[in-house]
Amino acid sequence: MDVRNTWDQWPDVNGRFGEFGGRYVAETLMPLILDLEAEYRKAKEDPAFKAEMDDLWTHYVGRPSPLYFAERLTEHFGGAKIYFKRDELNHTGAHKINNCLGQVLLARRMGKTRIIAETGAGQHGVATATICARFGLKCVVFMGETDVERQKPNVFRMRLLGAEIVPVSSGTGTLKDAMNEALRDWVTNVEDTFYCIGTVAGPHPYPELVRDFQSIIGKEARAQILEREGRLPDVVMACIGGGSNAIGLFHPFLEDESVRMIGVEAAGHGIETGEHAAALNGGKPGILHGNRTYLLQTDEGQIIDAHSISAGLDYPGIGPEHAFLRDTGRAEYLSTTDQEALDAFQLCTQLEGIIPALEPSHALARVGEVAKDLGSDGLIILNMCGRGDKDVFSVAKYLGVDM
Amino acid sequence: MPTERITAAFKRAKAEKRAVLVSYLMAGDPDLETSYQSLCALRDNGADIIELGAPFTDPMADGPAIQRAGLRSLAAKTTLRDVLALIARFRESDQTTPIIIMGYANPVHAMGYGVFAEAAHKAGVDGTIIVDLPPEEDAPLREEYAKYGLSVIRLATPTTHEARMQKVAEGASGFLYFVSVTGVTGAGSADPAAIAANIEMARRVSGLPVCVGFGVKTGAQAAEMAKIADGVVVGSAFVEHAEAAHESGDLARAPQGMGTLARELSMAIAGVAKP
Numbered sequence: 001m002d003v004r005n006t007w008d009q010w011p012d013v014n015g016r017f018g019e020f021g022g023r024y025v026a027e028t029l030m031p032l033i034l035d036l037e038a039e040y041r042k043a044k045e046d047p048a049f050k051a052e053m054d055d056l057w058t059h060y061v062g063r064p065s066p067l068y069f070a071e072r073l074t075e076h077f078g079g080a081k082i083y084f085k086r087d088e089l090n091h092t093g094a095h096k097i098n099n100c101l102g103q104v105l106l107a108r109r110m111g112k113t114r115i116i117a118e119t120g121a122g123q124h125g126v127a128t129a130t131i132c133a134r135f136g137l138k139c140v141v142f143m144g145e146t147d148v149e150r151q152k153p154n155v156f157r158m159r160l161l162g163a164e165i166v167p168v169s170s171g172t173g174t175l176k177d178a179m180n181e182a183l184r185d186w187v188t189n190v191e192d193t194f195y196c197i198g199t200v201a202g203p204h205p206y207p208e209l210v211r212d213f214q215s216i217i218g219k220e221a222r223a224q225i226l227e228r229e230g231r232l233p234d235v236v237m238a239c240i241g242g243g244s245n246a247i248g249l250f251h252p253f254l255e256d257e258s259v260r261m262i263g264v265e266a267a268g269h270g271i272e273t274g275e276h277a278a279a280l281n282g283g284k285p286g287i288l289h290g291n292r293t294y295l296l297q298t299d300e301g302q303i304i305d306a307h308s309i310s311a312g313l314d315y316p317g318i319g320p321e322h323a324f325l326r327d328t329g330r331a332e333y334l335s336t337t338d339q340e341a342l343d344a345f346q347l348c349t350q351l352e353g354i355i356p357a358l359e360p361s362h363a364l365a366r367v368g369e370v371a372k373d374l375g376s377d378g379l380i381i382l383n384m385c386g387r388g389d390k391d392v393f394s395v396a397k398y399l400g401v402d403m
Numbered sequence: 404m405p406t407e408r409i410t411a412a413f414k415r416a417k418a419e420k421r422a423v424l425v426s427y428l429m430a431g432d433p434d435l436e437t438s439y440q441s442l443c444a445l446r447d448n449g450a451d452i453i454e455l456g457a458p459f460t461d462p463m464a465d466g467p468a469i470q471r472a473g474l475r476s477l478a479a480k481t482t483l484r485d486v487l488a489l490i491a492r493f494r495e496s497d498q499t500t501p502i503i504i505m506g507y508a509n510p511v512h513a514m515g516y517g518v519f520a521e522a523a524h525k526a527g528v529d530g531t532i533i534v535d536l537p538p539e540e541d542a543p544l545r546e547e548y549a550k551y552g553l554s555v556i557r558l559a560t561p562t563t564h565e566a567r568m569q570k571v572a573e574g575a576s577g578f579l580y581f582v583s584v585t586g587v588t589g590a591g592s593a594d595p596a597a598i599a600a601n602i603e604m605a606r607r608v609s610g611l612p613v614c615v616g617f618g619v620k621t622g623a624q625a626a627e628m629a630k631i632a633d634g635v636v637v638g639s640a641f642v643e644h645a646e647a648a649h650e651s652g653d654l655a656r657a658p659q660g661m662g663t664l665a666r667e668l669s670m671a672i673a674g675v676a677k678p
Contacts, residue, residue, distance in 0.1 A: 014539065024508055024535045026464045027558040028585055031567055170470055176461060183463040188586040190562055287508040287535065288461060300482045301513025303460040 007254035010324065015204020018327065020320035023203040025290045028187045033290075037205040039110050044212075049105065056101055060134070061091045063098075063216065067224035067381070072351040079371030080234065080378025085221045085249060087385050088357065094386035095217060095245045096127040100196060102213035104131045107194035114138045114189065117196045118182040120147055120175035120241075121312035121359075122154025123386060124198030129163035139163040142182045144174040147311050154390055172305050175315045179289055199242025200319030203290030207319050214248025221381050222252050234374055237262045238383040239362040240333065241277065241313035243322045245385035250331060260332065262370060263322060264363045266308035267335035277306035279318040280326050280333045293320040309338035309398070310358035312386070336362040342398055345388065357386030358395070406554050408501045408529050409577040412451045413612045413633065420677050422629035424449055424669045425614050427505065427638035428661065429456035429472035431481030433649040435489055437657045441645070442493050444662035446500045449669025452614075454532065454636070457486045457506030464534045466589035468639040468646070475649060483510045483519070487526040494527035501529040503556060503577075508535045511544070520547035530554025530577045538570050545574055558582055559605050559613075561598065572609035578634065579605050579613045589639030592618030599631045606633070622671030629675040637668055 010017045023033060043049040057063040066089065070082045087095040100117075107115060115132050117139070119125030125141040132139035141158055145167040148155055155165055171177035179202075186195045200207045200214070218236070225233055236253055238246035240263040253259045268276035276282055279294040286295040288303060296304040296316035306316045325331035336344075341358055344365035349355045356364060363382055371380060388395070396403050416423045426445050430438050438455075445453055458476035462469065483506075490502050504523065511519050511533060523531070530553055536544060538557065545555050554577030562585060563571055571579070581602055583593035598615070606613045615628045616636025628635045644660030 023537065023539050025537060026534050026560075027537055027571065028464075028560040028562050028582065030537050030539070031562045031564065170467070171461065180461050180463040184466075184587045187464060188590065190585045287512050289463070290535070292512075295509075297509065297513065299513065301459075301510035302477065303509070 010321065011204060011208050015208070017321045017324035020293050020323040021204055021207055021291050023290065024287050024292065025203045026187060028190065029203070032186070032190055033203050033205065035110070036106070039106060040205055040209050043106055043109060049109070052105060053102060057216065061097055061101065062089060064220040065089050067221055067228060070352050073348065074371070076351055077368040077371040079376060080374035080380050082367055082371055083225065083379070083381045084354070084384040085217060085381055087217055087245065087383060088387035092123070092127045092130050093389065094123040094127065094357065095214060095248060096124045096198060097130065098216055098248065099198070099210050099213040099244060100124070100127040100131045102209065103194070103196045104135060104137065107196070108135065110194065112192060112194035114140065114193045115196050116140045116142065116182050116185050116193055117198060118142045118175065118178040119198065120178070120314055121310065121390065122147070122151040122158065123312060123390070125163070126154050126157050126161070128196050129158045129161035132163065133161045140166060140185070142166050142168050142178040142185070144172070144178045145169045146173040147175065150394065151311060151390070174305065176303065183289070199244040200247050200321060201242045201289060201291060201293070201317055207291065207321055210244055211247045211251055211321060214244050215251045217245065217248035217383060218250060218252035221249060225379070225381060229379060231379070232256050232259055233379040233381045234258070235260045235262055235370055235378070235380045237264065237363050237367060237370065237380060238385065239264050239313065239359045240318060240322060241266070241315050241359065242317070243319040245383050247319060247321055249381070249383045250325070254330065261325065261330065262366070263331055263333045264366050265333055265335040266310060266313035266362055267337045268307040270337055271335060275307040277308040277313050277315060278335045279316060280322065281335050283316070285323065288317050291320045293323045294318050309341060310362065312357070312359045313362065334366050336365040340365040342395065345395060354384065355388035355392070356384060357388045358391045360385050406529065406552050406576055408499065409452065409554060411499070412501050413578070416451060417677070421673045422632060422675065422677060423451035423614070423634035424665065424672050425452040425454060425616070425634050425636040426450040426641055426665055427454040427456060427636065428641050428645065429458060429469065429476050430486040430489055431458060431476035431479050432472045432642070432645045433475045433654065434479050435481065435485060437645070437648065437654045438489055439492060440658040441661050444658035445665050446497060448662040448665035450665045452501045452503065452634070454503045454505045454638070455486060455490065457483050457504050457510060459507040459510060462507060464587055466587040466639065468589045468642050472642045472645060483514055487522050487528070490528055491526040502527065503530050503532060504528055505532040506534070508533050516544045516547045520551055520553060524551035524553060528553065530556050532556045532558065532580060534558070538573060556580055561585055561601060565604055565608065568605060568608040572611070575609060575611060577611070579609050579611045580636065581605055581613050581615045581632065583615050583617045586617065588617055590618055592624055595627045595631050602631050622667045625668045626671040626675050629672045635668070635672055640664060
């Protein structure tokens with residue numbers, strides 16, 4: 001038996017990662033997700049599809065992203081060597097575009113002319129609007145009205161790119177409601193519309209295909225560290241909202257048994273306060289948005305709103321593959337509070353001259369402990385999945401600076 | 404004997420050469436007592452089958468009217484157990500009107516499929532429509548339902564082609580709910596001529612009665628649908644009466660308005676002679 005196939009075999013034919021995942025959607029959508037799966041299987045085997053992806057990744061997105069040795073941060077903590085996988089240097093400033101590119105190319109193959117997306121912080125919305133502009137496709141982005149208010153620069157960017165923004169006031173007006181509204185739109189416009197989901201959640205095959213598109217991060221990182229250090233890292237780390245950047249980094253290392261995986265969830269005001277976004281550390285399994293996974297919910301199965309300083313992590317669920325990796329013990333999941341993330345944001349900015357997004361700041365907040373624990377012989381790769389330009393206004397507000 | 408109650412309702416209508424009226428209301432909207440009064444009013448005014456909505460925070464297949472109904476119900480702290488208790492209360496005086504719970508998977512999942520099935524059976528529930536449990540995902544629930552004869556009522560839609568219909572029909576019981584438009588509840592209504600062939604196909608493949616819903620609000624629309632289907636489902640139009648009652652503060656308006664609408668719809672449906 002080839003042991004390298006043990007993690008790659010997931011999801012199974014029913015779209016399951018162990019007991020997580022699946023296709024929990026209204027019947028209207030079933031034929032659509034079955035079509036999408038069939039088209040994705042074909043595209044994966046088509047050298048022309050891969051060639052087009054590779055070309056755009058290289059010349060439009062700017063891949064491969066560098067693997068950077070964060071020397072001063074390493075010195076500061078006095079432990080393991082810390083490398084950043086610099087996906088914040090991608091076009092549009094985050095890892096999101098890796099996935100959007102793949103999905104929009106799939107949509108084109110399927111003859112779809114209208115792309116819809118949900119967005120929280122706006123990074124997935126901006127990336128989707130960008131690719132749609134590039135290919136001349138109509139783009140509609142659903143965004144909770146709370147997020148429209150707190151992410152104004154990204155709303156303007158999306159409009160500049162030609163996207164229509166639909167503020168969502170239903171429910172609580174955040175990312176989960178934007179996703180509900182996108183699903184309602186998709187149910188209504190089944191003929192011409194492709195739903196470009198931004199994270200490794202949703203009904204099968206989304207968790208699989210988004211993972212596959214994001215796995216470029218881990219594939220590059222694995223080759224880069226072998227070239228730089230001549231060995232595999234001891235730890236790969238990333239922040240987790242839905243978990244697409246983390247799974248993208250983790251997945252190509254899953255078969256490397258010596259490599260520990262650490263995901264970091266948003267603990268908001270603290271998990272004990274109930275105001276957080278840590279589905280794995282503070283939730284339990286349930287069914288939402290097409291898949292079975294860990295969710296923030298009441299004992300009666302009603303969904304609880306997430307809270308995080310980072311709009312990109314502000315979601316009450318998590319991708320089903322992370323639920324599986326956690327329950328099998330293959331990955332560990334820690335958490336970081338709003339305040340710890342703010343502190344890490346400033347530390348990284350001052351020591352490395354890199355302004356991280358608030359999302360990876362959550363992973364940065366835990367990297368010191370991990371580095372000390374490993375000692376100076378250790379090696380860590382942390383996914384710098386987004387840059388912090390979008391966050392400077394909200395950080396200023398938290399720091400009490402009037403801009 | 405739950406499924407029998409549903410079958411009997413279709414038999415009665417057939418004997419009267421008419422289609423059935425399926426009416427929907429959200430349990431606990433705006434409170435459980437009003438829902439109880441509304442259930443009785445619907446039954447007294449010609450509703451053959453009643454779908455009772457169980458509220459969920461994220462109703463992704465529902466339009467604005469039923470979304471708001473769910474929020475009102477949740478604001479009143481209605482739980483799935485409350486919905487079952489409401490049905491048990493209704494069953495004290497009514498042994499014949501089939502009651503179907505309509506909702507989403509997570510509250511049922513949170514209670515546990517086995518616990519829910521037993522409790523639903525005890526309360527006098529006849530079946531459920533769980534919107535986000537397609538045939539691919541409802542096997543564990545069906546297993547539990549089989550112990551008590553509860554029906555799994557499946558949805559078919561304009562996107563359900565014949566091969567897919569086979570899958571939808573497998574394991575379905577009671578009746579088939581044909582969603583007339585691609586869209587959410589309360590959206591525009593379908594042209595009956597455009598879906599007649601789909602309904603015929605659904606009936607042929609499933610061997611079950613087919614009820615049509617989504618977008619039907621008036622007696623005239625109900626009559627048009629009654630010509631091509633075995634039953635007509637009306638939801639948002641009933642729910643709007645609960646909203647009006649809530650907003651006016653006069654909760655008695657909910658059962659009154661729903662009763663009047665049920666009367667109008669059932670008479671319109673009865674006016675269409677079925678073979």
